[in-house]
Amino acid sequence: MSSPQGFVERLAELARAEAPFVSVTMVEAIGSTPQDTGSKLLVTTEGLSSGTVGGGKVEHKAIQHAQAMLADSSGQAPVHELVEWNLQRDVGMTCGGVVKLFFETYNHSDWQVVIFGAGHVAGAVANCLGQINCHTRCIDSRSEWLDKIADRQRLTKVHADDLPAQVASLPNDAFVLSITMGHGTDRPVLAEIFRQGRKFPYLGVIGSRAKRGVLVRELIADGIPRERAEAFHCPIGLPLGSNEPGEIAISVVAELIQERDKWRGGV
Structure with a gap:
């Protein structure tokens, strides 16, 4: 028929x-x-x-x-x-x-990934996600860096001077990455997520184990309970490849897919 x-x-x-x-x-x-x-x-x-x-x-x-x-x-x-x-x-x-x-x-219950940051690694992650069935939101205060990320369907670029203020609008099922300019801009995003009591399927911050330790200590000093302050991934990505942004992006997206499948009950 x-x-x-x-x-x-x-x-x-x-x-x-x-x-x-x-x-x-x-x-x-x-x-x-x-x-x-x-x-x-x-x-x-x-x-x-x-x-x-x-x-x-x-x-x-x-x-x-x-x-x-x-x-x-x-x-x-x-x-x-x-x-x-x-x-x-x-x-x-x-x-x-x-x-x-x-x-x-x-166009429903699609996998959503939110990236705070639009630098070299964040842009590479956004481009890598563009190859799969995923809606990506990329948030940064620097319009010139957002402009460097190729426009595509299912990519939303958000220019915002106040990154933590964007937390309230994030969907509950989003996988959230903080890949900003550095420690000083990652921590306020994390702190706002924890203050609002938001619990995402995945929350990750780019950096080393040493950076994670510093973030946890500072979050606790800000009044975040230890159990919440430790509830994020850092480092992010699977242990493979080099420090080249493209290879970091592949390792990060691979981990996101792995965690998505666990979350959906596929593993």
Whole structure:
């Protein structure tokens, strides 16, 4: 069955707008069903956007299921899901058939990485993340350094003089890196994160073990409880490669992927 008229165009519009949506495809229809295999629909947070999988109760249930996927803001919602519904038992229809529907989410619960800093290493990390399915936010007070990072879709560059003030706007499921100009600008970001009681899946600061020790002591002196003051990664990155920014970036992104998979329950 071909896609309904306007379906592909509407999908492209939603994708370009980076609007969260779910594509639903009837991958199998057995027995008496209201639509054929291959029928499709698009669902946004507002409801049906395009297409159909048969109307009535089965379509209503499919829309509700898709919206429930979009409503999950935990960052751990399934990206793809295959469901099988008996139309009598599961949907409450008089039809005696069975349908299998494949749900695919787009622009939702994407992996988000926030980088404080836009220098050589931070820029290399941002560029490395650009090769994978990830939305990156890069924050720095130096517009000239932000400008050096190549523009791309799914990269947001934020020019801000007050870096700690940006902490309040960070999503709870973000992986956060502080790769700023140095110790003096990393510590205020960390301190603000801990003062606000923010707990991210990953929080890392570039530097050595010696730098970590100094940061922990200063954070405790600022009134941060030791348990919280020690809750960050430093050094960051896997133990491989040289100190060249590109190789550091690869080691950092590799560690982020490793930690992301653990967080999502894949390991």
